[in-house]
Amino acid sequence: MPTLSLNDRTVSFESGQTILEVARQNDVAIPTLCHLKDARPTGGCRICVVEVEGSDQLLPACATPAGADMRIFTDSQIVRTARRAILEMMLASGAHNCLLMDQPESSWSESQLAIMQQPWHDTICPAHGDCRLQDLAIEYEVSVAGIDQKIDGHPLDDATPMIVRDYSRCIGCGRCIQACNEVQVNAAIPSPYGRREDHPNGWYPLVDYENCTHCGQCLQACPTGALFEKKAFGLATGSEAEKVRTTCPYCGVGCQQWLHVKDGRVIKVTAVEEGAPNLGRLCVKGRFGYDFIHSPERLTHPLIREGETFRKASWDEALDLVAEKFKQIKQLHGPDALAGISCARSINEDSYNMQKLFRATIGTNNIDHCARTCHAPTVAGLARAFGSGAMTNSFAEVLGAKLFFVIGSNMTEAHPVASTFVKQAVRNGAELIVADPRFNGIAEHAHTYMQIKVGSDVALINGMMHVLITEDLYDRDYVMANTVGFDELREVVMQYPPERVAEISGVPADTIRAVARKMAAVRPSMLMYTLGITEHTCGVNNVLSCANLQMLLGNVGVEYGGVNPLRGQNNVQGACDMGALPADYPGYQKVTDPAARAKFGQAWGVELPDTPGLMIPDMIDGLENGNVKALYVFGENIANTEPDIGHVEHCLRSAEFVVCNDIFETETTRFAHVVLPAAAWSEDDGTFTNAERRVSRVRKAVEPPGEAKPNWWIFKEIARRMGQEWPSASGQEIWDDEVAPLSPIFSGIRYHRIETDGLQWPVPDENHPGTTIMHKGGKFTCGKGNLTALEWAPPAEVPDAEYPFVLSTGRRLYHYHTRTQTGRCEGLNTLLGSETADISAADAEALGIGQGEKIRVVSRRGSVEVAARITKQVPPGLVWMAFHFREGCANWLTNPAFDPISKTAEFKACAVRLERI
Numbered sequence: 039m040p041t042l043s044l045n046d047r048t049v050s051f052e053s054g055q056t057i058l059e060v061a062r063q064n065d066v067a068i069p070t071l072c073h074l075k076d077a078r079p080t081g082g083c084r085i086c087v088v089e090v091e092g093s094d095q096l097l098p099a100c101a102t103p104a105g106a107d108m109r110i111f112t113d114s115q116i117v118r119t120a121r122r123a124i125l126e127m128m129l130a131s132g133a134h135n136c137l138l139m140d141q142p143e144s145s146w147s148e149s150q151l152a153i154m155q156q157p158w159h160d161t162i163c164p165a166h167g168d169c170r171l172q173d174l175a176i177e178y179e180v181s182v183a184g185i186d187q188k189i190d191g192h193p194l195d196d197a198t199p200m201i202v203r204d205y206s207r208c209i210g211c212g213r214c215i216q217a218c219n220e221v222q223v224n225a226a227i228p229s230p231y232g233r234r235e236d237h238p239n240g241w242y243p244l245v246d247y248e249n250c251t252h253c254g255q256c257l258q259a260c261p262t263g264a265l266f267e268k269k270a271f272g273l274a275t276g277s278e279a280e281k282v283r284t285t286c287p288y289c290g291v292g293c294q295q296w297l298h299v300k301d302g303r304v305i306k307v308t309a310v311e312e313g314a315p316n317l318g319r320l321c322v323k324g325r326f327g328y329d330f331i332h333s334p335e336r337l338t339h340p341l342i343r344e345g346e347t348f349r350k351a352s353w354d355e356a357l358d359l360v361a362e363k364f365k366q367i368k369q370l371h372g373p374d375a376l377a378g379i380s381c382a383r384s385i386n387e388d389s390y391n392m393q394k395l396f397r398a399t400i401g402t403n404n405i406d407h408c409a410r411t412c413h414a415p416t417v418a419g420l421a422r423a424f425g426s427g428a429m430t431n432s433f434a435e436v437l438g439a440k441l442f443f444v445i446g447s448n449m450t451e452a453h454p455v456a457s458t459f460v461k462q463a464v465r466n467g468a469e470l471i472v473a474d475p476r477f478n479g480i481a482e483h484a485h486t487y488m489q490i491k492v493g494s495d496v497a498l499i500n501g502m503m504h505v506l507i508t509e510d511l512y513d514r515d516y517v518m519a520n521t522v523g524f525d526e527l528r529e530v531v532m533q534y535p536p537e538r539v540a541e542i543s544g545v546p547a548d549t550i551r552a553v554a555r556k557m558a559a560v561r562p563s564m565l566m567y568t569l570g571i572t573e574h575t576c577g578v579n580n581v582l583s584c585a586n587l588q589m590l591l592g593n594v595g596v597e598y599g600g601v602n603p604l605r606g607q608n609n610v611q612g613a614c615d616m617g618a619l620p621a622d623y624p625g626y627q628k629v630t631d632p633a634a635r636a637k638f639g640q641a642w643g644v645e646l647p648d649t650p651g652l653m654i655p656d657m658i659d660g661l662e663n664g665n666v667k668a669l670y671v672f673g674e675n676i677a678n679t680e681p682d683i684g685h686v687e688h689c690l691r692s693a694e695f696v697v698c699n700d701i702f703e704t705e706t707t708r709f710a711h712v713v714l715p716a717a718a719w720s721e722d723d724g725t726f727t728n729a730e731r732r733v734s735r736v737r738k739a740v741e742p743p744g745e746a747k748p749n750w751w752i753f754k755e756i757a758r759r760m761g762q763e764w765p766s767a768s769g770q771e772i773w774d775d776e777v778a779p780l781s782p783i784f785s786g787i788r789y790h791r792i793e794t795d796g797l798q799w800p801v802p803d804e805n806h807p808g809t810t811i812m813h814k815g816g817k818f819t820c821g822k823g824n825l826t827a828l829e830w831a832p833p834a835e836v837p838d839a840e841y842p843f844v845l846s847t848g849r850r851l852y853h854y855h856t857r858t859q860t861g862r863c864e865g866l867n868t869l870l871g872s873e874t875a876d877i878s879a880a881d882a883e884a885l886g887i888g889q890g891e892k893i894r895v896v897s898r899r900g901s902v903e904v905a906a907r908i909t910k911q912v913p914p915g916l917v918w919m920a921f922h923f924r925e926g927c928a929n930w931l932t933n934p935a936f937d938p939i940s941k942t943a944e945f946k947a948c949a950v951r952l953e954r955i
Contacts, residue, residue: 040106045113057088057099057110068112069121069174071128071209071261073100076317076462077216083209085124085174088112096120118178125180128171130187133206134262136163136172163207165263167276171209172262195245199865200252200268200326203245207264214243214256214265221259221319223461223483226250251851252869253454254325258309258318269329269864270306274298279305282739283313283794285726286324287383287719288854290605291315291433291455292728293324294795297720297739304328304720304739314795315433315730321454323854323866330718330862331740336701337715338744348713353745356712357752361759363695363711364400367667373401373647377657377666380407380618381673381699381749382610383855384716385724385736387772388749389609389616390624391764392672395753396651397617398642399760403629403651404666407618408674409610410654414940415572416603417614419581423589423601425820427626428611430600430812431564432730432798436460439598441469441556441563445584446495446570450479451851453568453604456729460566469560471553473498473545474570475846476911476918486553489913492844492947493574494543497830499583501539501547502554503531503590511558513592520816521589523825530827542830561591562599569606569848573945575834577937582826589823595813605729606849612727615784615799616777620651625781641780643762653941654680655934661689668695672749673716675858677705678924681932681943682899699749702858705924715746722748724769725792727799731809733787734796833947834935837915841897841949843881845917845931848946853922861922873926874907876918877952882908885952894953895919897931903955917950 039050044066051060056079061068072083081101088099091109096117111117128134163169175182192206218227226249243256257265273279279298286293294313298306307328311318340356341348351359367375378396380389389407396405409417417427424430436442436459449457457480464470464483472481473488473495481487490498506512507528517524536547543550557563565588571580584601585594593599605611617624627634629650639646652660658680660666669690680686690696690709698710701718721742727733742748750772754764766772770789778784786801797808813819837844852870853860860866875895877887887893893906895917904919904926912918919928933948 042104042106042108042110044110051104055104057097057102057104057108058086060104061099061112066112068099069177070100071170071174072211072213074213074216074221074259075311077220080212080216083124083211085121087117087120089114089117121174122178122180125171125175125178126185128209129175129180129182130185131209132188132192134163134171134182134187136166136169136263163263164266164271164275165260167278169263170261196268198247198252199868200322201254201257202266202268202271204264204266207262208243209262209264211261213259213261217255217259220465221462222251222253222255222458223465224249224251224253227256251454252322252326253320254322255319257325258320267306267326269326270298273305274300282737283310283735284720284737284739285608285728285734286320287608287859288321288323288327289453290608290610290729291453292608292726292730292732292734293320293455294734295320295324297328299739302740303332315728315732316455319455319458322852322869323860324455326865327854327860327863328720329864330859331720333702333862335703335862336718336743336746337703337713338746339715340745341713343711353747353755356714357755357759360697360712361756364668364756365760367695368400371667374404374651375665375667376400376402376670377404377652377660377668378406378670379654379657379672379674379676380405380613382408382607382613383719384609384673384749385722385769386609386612386616386727386733386777387724387769388672388753389613389618390772390777391750391753393617393624394642394764395757397638397646398644399757399762401644401647403620403647403649404657405618405651406620406654406657407610407613408607408654408679409614409619410941411573411679411943411945412569412606413572413603413610413614414942415577415581415937417619418940419578420585420601420603421626422578423582423585423824423826424594424813424818426812427614428731428812429602429605429729430594431597431602432810433459434810435598436564437463437466439463439468439564441471441560443471443473443557443563443565444480445473445565445567446580447474447480447566447568447604448476448478448570448848449566449568449604452606452849454851456604469556471556475913475916478911486549486556488545488549488553491542491544492846492916493576493833494830495571495574495580496576496583496828497534497539497542498545498550499587500531500534500828500830501536501543501550502557503527503587504534504539505536505551505554506558506590507531509555511555512590513561516592516816517590517825520818521823521825523827526827527586527825530829534830557591562593562596563591564599564602565593566602566604568604570946572603573942574947575935575937575944576831577942578939579828583828585823586825586828589825594823595811595816595818597811600811603729608728609726611729611731612725612733615727620653623780624777625783627781638780641776655936655941655943658686658689661693667693668697669693670697671706671710672699675704675706675855677709678927679921679929681929681934681945683927683929684900685934699752700858701746702862704858714752715744716752717742717746717748721746722769725773731798732796733784733792733799735789735792834944835898835933835947835949837949841951843915843917843950843952845895845897845919845928845948845950846946847919847921847928847932850920850922853920855922873904873920873923873928875904875952876907876909876912878912878914878916879908879910880914881952882906885954887952887954892955894955895931895950896953897933897948897950899933900930902926902928902930917952
């Protein structure tokens with residue numbers, strides 16, 4: 039390796055490194071203001087200048103390549119003098135009033151006195167104590183007293199609900215532009231700066247709000263107070279707030295966050311800069327969706343139904359009632375007359391204790407959770423194909439991948455941070471192929487877009503495999519050595535030539551051929567999908583098709599490859615892992631396996647049932663037919679999220695006894711006989727498991743309101759009243775003493791090992807570093823990978839003369855669950871306050887519907903009235919909606935037709951008609 043002299047010390051470096059990178063790897067501090075990790079260096083601010091012998095000028099360390107035998111001085115007198123001069127110019131450029139507070143008012147200039155009269159300037163800067171410019175001014179002893187600071191001509195943009203852009207504090211570093219364009223890749227801040235017509239004397243970053251997602255990455259990147267969070271303004275400065283590291287409570291990416299806590303309240307959220315997997319990135323929900331925990335509408339006391347209303351009760355009264363009623367139903371009707379639905383948004387330890395309550399105390403395997411409505415086909419399909427139903431690779435690989443095949447994923451809205459990695463990789467040269475019925479956000483970045491018809495995924499992938507096999511483009515050696523079932527697969531695939539598939543899918547035959555050839559030529563490639571694959575009556579087959587394609591290409595068990603489902607909710611992977619499933623103990627050990635049953639039975643001191651329990655749809659129907667007498671719903675709002683809401687509500691009314699743990703009253707708690715107030719995210723210690731199998735810490739930052747209690751404690755107390763004493767008394771004890779010892783894939787995970795970035799299972803022992811890539815070398819969990827021959831079948835309900843449109847559903851960027859989370863976060867309802875029905879311009883014109891006009895969407899199950907949103911994303915014949923708002927919830931319309939294996943409903947396809955109002 040070449041060497042250079044750094045402050046008279048000889049150090050080695052790698053070719054291509056900058057002087058700044060060499061200095062940092064050798065613990066030599068060089069100040070920066072414009073430099074942003076993961077973005078191209080600009081050398082714009084010049085604060086990082088260094089002295090290089092032989093150069094007639096100081097050079098920016100961030101943008102100057104290191105050279106062999108260079109002699110560099112990073113802190114010489116000429117360097118310090120230059121940095122002071124730069125800082126003085128920056129401080130004079132605007133309303134940098136923080137350092138005035140330490141100076142007598144008599145020393146302030148006229149402009150500095152005027153600053154304190156400006157909007158947002160009547161107090162210390164919101165970045166005071168956490169401002170890089172301030173830190174450097176202090177370090178280099180730059181005085182601001184008497185400086186003629188410019189306050190005229192600086193725009194102030196406080197029109198958005200989340201971020202204030204106060205350009206009187208802007209130093210022109212460009213970090214916000216790079217954060218938007220190069221890290222988040224949203225292109226909402228054009229580069230270079232645009233000139234404000236109403237402020238002709240200044241050049242400022244202009245925000246294109248059509249592209250802005252309000253992610254706040256610019257906010258995190260800003261080194262001054264030019265950008266700050268509106269709802270956190272004035273609540274704390276500097277070190278006044280305690281910082282608690284935790285994991286985001288929204289999607290399955292599992293972003294690492296700092297909670298800023300003051301006086302018992304979370305007042306702000308920032309990203310952990312080096313934390314895996316998000317590497318300092320957050321989305322709008324992760325950064326701004328924190329204040330639901332402090333809503334005055336939180337449940338604070340147990341409630342017991344009396345007639346049509348509820349009354350407050352003590353914990354002893356409520357828990358005694360639940361335990362006695364459960365014991366009565368079990369004695370009269372048997373344990374299988376009780377059923378439980380666990381929560382994919384709460385911590386692993388809660389789901390563990392709930393499934394333990396039902397199995398060990400009640401004596402039934404009737405335990406399930408909302409993976410049934412989303413990713414149960416992933417668990418079933420990938421377990422059949424590979425032996426393990428989880429994402430095979432890691433988010434860290436995305437930035438280095440060469441090709442992505444994204445199918446059925448609205449990732450820019452449902453998994454925004456994961457999409458930043460894909461967009462950044464594409465920006466750096468990777469290729470992107472997107473297959474989806476909608477021209478969604480990620481499709482805008484695609485090199486090839488395949489607009490498939492809803493429900494045609496199996497046919498499309500069969501057509502691609504037809505090309506791979508007939509043109510001998512598949513990985514023959516990999517298939518022969520590592521898989522079984524190829525002959526059967528080939529026989530079926532030969533019935534799907536591209537011309538036939540084009541008729542089924544709507545994708546031109548030439549495009550199908552081109553995509554197959556591209557994937558054969560550029561290997562490995564990462565396949566990524568979301569609920570566009572799973573929420574179908576053929577959901578398991580769709581997942582198996584994805585596995586077939588990647589095995590045929592030899593893309594499983596390798597870096598930058600694999601089958602990578604993006605899990606929907608923050609802990610849907612973890613709830614599955616913990617055994618909140620009717621056929622699985624924790625760690626996917628089968629209830630039908632005598633050895634597993636004996637192990638858990640011995641650990642829990644009971645005899646365990648040997649038959650799988652009911653899935654959620656059967657539980658709900660069981661309330662109506664009387665097979666299920668009692669339903670325990672933990673943290674799920676099934677009266678809003680299940681298909682055909684009218685039927686679900688009818689079944690809940692038919693129940694003999696319903697218990698709910700929740701943090702708010704919901705559409706489901708209206709049917710409860712007992713409502714138990716639960717601790718929310720940030721109010722208890724535990725773990726989440728993200729889509730890439732990473733088990734990460736969730737930490738308590740504030741106290742639960744009123745008498746709300748941790749969910750694991752509630753389940754433990756019910757078990758005690760039913761005759762069992764459980765020793766574990768905290769999330770850590772539940773994990774370290776029960777989950778890990780009983781589950782081989784978690785054996786090496788203990789709380790002390792996941793204090794920072796967590797570990798990806800399987801982790802077989804405490805010396806194991808975790809598994810970033812599964813099935814390496816073709817060593818599948820099930821032995822050899824199973825190729826499965828699959829026939830395409832249309833959706834259960836297709837358009838006809840009475841209902842001529844296809845309705846498909848999904849998530850929108852600004853919301854998650856409006857009743858229990860985002861709807862109670864300041865600003866998010868301002869960004870999106872109601873549901874719409876997204877339709878094409880052609881359909882709008884044919885029906886005479888205008889933009890924003892109220893229309894009625896009608897299916898065979900119900901109708902809703904919503905505003906029409908005319909958009910290029912939706913092709914003719916398709917209507918797209920979400921389920922976030924009760925009044926316009928798509929689930930009044932969706933079809934309760936289920937995948938026969940996973941019992942996941944076909945949320946992605948039903949027939950509707952549109953009516954003008």
